[in-house]
Amino acid sequence: MRRALFSVATLAAVLLSACTGSAATSAPTVGPSLAAPSAASSSAPASAAAPSTAPASADACASPQTLASGTLTIGADNPAYPPYYEPDASTAPDAKWQLGNPLNGQGFEDSVAYAIAKAMSFSQDKVAWVPVKFDNATAPGAKAFDVYLTQVSYTADRTKAVDLSDGYFNLNQAVVALKSNPISKVTTVAGLAAFKLGAPVGTTSYSYITDNIQPTKAPNAYNDLDGAVKALQAKQVDGIVVDLPTAFYMRDAQLTGGTIVGYLPTVGGSPEYFSVLLGKGSSLTLCVDQAIASIKADGTLDAITQKWIYDEGAPALK
Amino acid sequence: MIAVISTAVFVGIVGLVITSSPSWPLVQQDFFDAETFWRFLPVIARAFVLNIVLFLVVEVLVLTLGLVVAVVRNLPGPVFFPLRLLAVLFADVFRGVPSLLIIYVLGFGIPGLQLPGVPSEPFFWAAVSLTLVYTAYVSEVYRAGIESIHPSQAAAARSLGLSQVQALRFVVIPQAVRRVIPPLLNDFIGLQKDTVLVSYIGVVEAFRTANIEQQAHFNYTPYLALSVIFLVITLPLTRLTDYLVARDRRRLLAGAR
Numbered sequence: 001m002r003r004a005l006f007s008v009a010t011l012a013a014v015l016l017s018a019c020t021g022s023a024a025t026s027a028p029t030v031g032p033s034l035a036a037p038s039a040a041s042s043s044a045p046a047s048a049a050a051p052s053t054a055p056a057s058a059d060a061c062a063s064p065q066t067l068a069s070g071t072l073t074i075g076a077d078n079p080a081y082p083p084y085y086e087p088d089a090s091t092a093p094d095a096k097w098q099l100g101n102p103l104n105g106q107g108f109e110d111s112v113a114y115a116i117a118k119a120m121s122f123s124q125d126k127v128a129w130v131p132v133k134f135d136n137a138t139a140p141g142a143k144a145f146d147v148y149l150t151q152v153s154y155t156a157d158r159t160k161a162v163d164l165s166d167g168y169f170n171l172n173q174a175v176v177a178l179k180s181n182p183i184s185k186v187t188t189v190a191g192l193a194a195f196k197l198g199a200p201v202g203t204t205s206y207s208y209i210t211d212n213i214q215p216t217k218a219p220n221a222y223n224d225l226d227g228a229v230k231a232l233q234a235k236q237v238d239g240i241v242v243d244l245p246t247a248f249y250m251r252d253a254q255l256t257g258g259t260i261v262g263y264l265p266t267v268g269g270s271p272e273y274f275s276v277l278l279g280k281g282s283s284l285t286l287c288v289d290q291a292i293a294s295i296k297a298d299g300t301l302d303a304i305t306q307k308w309i310y311d312e313g314a315p316a317l318k
Numbered sequence: 319m320i321a322v323i324s325t326a327v328f329v330g331i332v333g334l335v336i337t338s339s340p341s342w343p344l345v346q347q348d349f350f351d352a353e354t355f356w357r358f359l360p361v362i363a364r365a366f367v368l369n370i371v372l373f374l375v376v377e378v379l380v381l382t383l384g385l386v387v388a389v390v391r392n393l394p395g396p397v398f399f400p401l402r403l404l405a406v407l408f409a410d411v412f413r414g415v416p417s418l419l420i421i422y423v424l425g426f427g428i429p430g431l432q433l434p435g436v437p438s439e440p441f442f443w444a445a446v447s448l449t450l451v452y453t454a455y456v457s458e459v460y461r462a463g464i465e466s467i468h469p470s471q472a473a474a475a476r477s478l479g480l481s482q483v484q485a486l487r488f489v490v491i492p493q494a495v496r497r498v499i500p501p502l503l504n505d506f507i508g509l510q511k512d513t514v515l516v517s518y519i520g521v522v523e524a525f526r527t528a529n530i531e532q533q534a535h536f537n538y539t540p541y542l543a544l545s546v547i548f549l550v551i552t553l554p555l556t557r558l559t560d561y562l563v564a565r566d567r568r569r570l571l572a573g574a575r
Contacts, residue, residue, distance in 0.1 A: 198520055202533045220440065220520030221530060227426075231520050234429035236438050 061287035064120060066146045072122040074113050075145030075277075076102050078131035083248055083312050084109040084151060102129045108308035109149045109274075112168050115300050116147070116276065119291035120284075137277055138162060146284055148277040151245055163285040166292050167273030168301060173208045174247035174314060175261040177239040178232065184259050188318050189213060192261075196220070198228050198237035204271075205241040212267050213241075229254050243272065244314060251313070262317035263310075347537070354539040358531050362543050365527035369513040370551075372445055372523075376513075377506060379449045384456030385495075389486065391457065392464055405457070412454035418515050421447040425519030444516035452509050459501045463494035500566070503559040507552050 067073045076085060078098055085100025086107040097103070102110050105124070117127050130145050137148045140161035153171065154164050175192065177183045183195045192213050198220035199205035209219045220237055222228040228240045229250060242250065244263050251258040276292070278285050295301045310316065336342065390398075391405040412420065424447045429438035437443075467490050475485035514525035522530070524547065528540035 201526070201530055206530060207534060218522060221517070221522050221526050222520055223518055227518070227520065230426040230430065231440070234426055234438055235432070236429055236440055236520060 061120065061290060064287050065283050067144075068128065071126050071128050072117050072120065073128045073130055073144070073146045074102070074117070075130050075132040075137060075143070075148035075150075076100075076109070076113075077134045077137075077150040080107075080131075080150065081249070082252070083107055083308050084149075086110065096131060097129075108169070108304065109151070111304040111308060112295075112301065113147070113149050115295045115304060116168075116288060116291040119294045120287055140280065143279040146278070146282075147288060149274075152275055152277045153272050154275045162280050163278040163282050164275035165278070165285060165288045167275055168292055169274040169305065169309075170266065171243040171245060171272040171274070172263040172266060173205055173241050174244040174263040175239045175241055175317070176232070176247045176250050176255070176258060177261050178235075178255070179257050179259045181235075181238050183238040184261055186261055186317070187315070189264060192239070192317070195238035196236075197239050197241060198222060198231055199241045200225055200228050203242070205243065208264065208267070209241055212264070225250070226254075232258075244309070247314065248312070260314045262315045264317050349538045349542060351537055351539045354535065354537050355543050358528070358540045359543045359546075361531070362524050362527050362540060363547055365522065366524040366544075366547055368441075368521065368523040369510070372441070372448070372513045372516065373506075373510050376445055376448045376452065376509060379445075380452045380456050380509070381502075383449065383453040385460050385491070387453060387457035388460035388464060389491075391461055394482075409454045409457055412450045413458070417447065417451045417512055418518060420451055421515050421519060425516075440519040440521050441516065444519060444521060448509065448512060448516075451512075452505060455505050455508075456502065459498050459505065460494065462501075463498035464490060466497060467493050497566075500559050500563045503555055503562070507555055507559075510552055510555075511548065 064072075078096075080097065080100035080102060082100055084107050085097075085102050086104065087099055088101050088104055100107055100110070102113070105111065105114050114124060114127065118124075132144055132148060134150055134152075137143070137145075137150070138152065138158055138161065147165075152158070152164065154167060158164060175183070175186075175197075183192070186192055186195075189212070193215045195215065196217045196219070197209050197213065197215050199209055199222070201221045201223065206219065206221055209215065220231060222231065225242065225246065228237075228242070231237050232240050232255070239261060240250075241264070244260075247260050247263075251260055276288050278288065292301070295304075337346075339345075387405050387408060390401050391409070393402060421444055425440050425443040428436065428443060429440075471489055471493070472485050475489040476482070480488065514523065517523055517526035517529070524544055528544040531540040532538055
């Protein structure tokens with residue numbers, strides 16, 4: 001008995017001594033700050049430039065070197081999903097494109113892609129589309145496209161393998177619920193506090209609940225998105241907080257009778273954002289950044305975001 | 319004395335080998351960060367209250383229901399065959415399926431049916447799942463205890479005029495239960511640890527709290543804090559089990575060596 005107690009004491013001593021004397025951990029570094037789509041970028045060219053004229057502030061971008069000369073080849077994942085790439089309303093899906101058809105110019109990223117192309121002086125008929133799997137696009141190596149737009153989040157890790165442009169869309173947090181739940185009538189962040197909320201762990205969504213919504217009922221946490229969806233269906237929670245693109249996916253693909261209550265305001269720090277992906281060291285990266293700055297400055301990006309994201313059933317929560 | 323010295327030397331060598339490894343500073347910062355440890359220990363300890371409540375509720379239910387299942391399984395005669403079969407099936411299924419799967423199926427599945435009057439609280443279904451799983455284990459422990467009592471005991475009780483039920487209640491079960499206390503405690507240590515599984519259906523208890531802090535700070539020290547809390551709770555029970563086994567052995571031997 002005494003020997004056993006001794007061994008326990010030794011174990012505890014080892015654990016505690018291992019803990020002492022280590023340096024204080026510094027806060028995890030955050031990604032570079034970015035210009036939000038709604039904010040005017042400081043690197044934007046003079047806003048006097050009309051949308052139709054190219055912002056040729058750098059010589060290289062006046063006649064950009066593309067894969068196929070004179071044509072901008074844009075890559076997207078296949079199937080490409082709405083609201084990023086909308087399917088054709090009447091005709092059957094193109095044999096090449098299973099769901100969303102990038103050629104029709106309808107959808108959020110589809111519109112952003114054409115707007116960027118236009119800012120780089122490629123007219124609509126000088127744009128070619130190529131389907132590329134997301135994993136292939138983000139992997140190192142030669143690319144079959146000039147630029148790639150399929151909800152690629154900026155991470156410092158990815159920039160080791162590919163080039164990523166400035167952001168064209170901030171991933172705000174959003175609340176998903178069932179239409180039948182009273183939470184779906186809420187229009188303010190403060191109004192959410194009275195409801196039972198849930199979120200997947202390992203995301204900023206959970207800390208958004210505890211830090212910013214501060215609900216009166218303890219929020220639930222889930223290992224993965226599907227757990228959160230199951231809990232919503234089982235009415236164990238009134239609403240779940242996820243980033244906005246995920247919210248669209250949940251509402252349209254995972255839930256029946258689901259709705260997006262609204263998207264939440266960004267609080268502190270820089271949120272994740274979507275970037276245009278290019279091959280590592282591409283000569284076009286600077287030009288794409290300029291193009292994005294230009295469509296931010298002239299309001300084109302705001303109009304596209306309003307039309308394809310916020311008007312698609314994702315109102316702002318005040 | 320020799321034991322103390324040899325232990326100290328052993329711990330010293332192991333400690334030296336670990337801390338002299340080139341990546342030790344990194345490991346120390348990720349797993350043994352003092353500041354993180356003391357910052358999150360109280361937070362996790364507060365969340366641990368939920369684990370303790372769950373454990374206590376389930377333990378009481380398991381002790382009762384486990385005995386019922388064990389007795390049903392030992393009922394004599396062909397009349398009780400369906401009940402016996404049910405008890406066997408129950409024990410087989412709930413011992414054979416991983417606890418986590420049962421928690422998932424009951425925790426998300428039954429509330430998903432939206433039956434009127436049936437609670438949907440994940441905590442409730444977590445308690446039901448753990449009760450079912452551990453009742454199955456404990457019923458087998460009880461059964462082993464009951465079967466270890468020699469049939470002559472029951473026969474003697476019957477010959478003294480006790481009914482079948484009385485013989486079971488006053489002669490067989492008291493002896494059986496005393497015999498199985500150590501393995502019962504063993505199962506309860508397992509139950510204490512399994513309370514963290516309820517985090518999988520959304521309950522934010524001690525493990526999930528540690529998990530959230532780990533994800534937020536990219537540091538595993540909160541898990542170390544939780545492990546220490548678990549040791550503080552389970553070690554006394556482990557020692558008690560050892561003590562009871564030793565005492566039982568002394569009694570059985572009754573001084574003989």
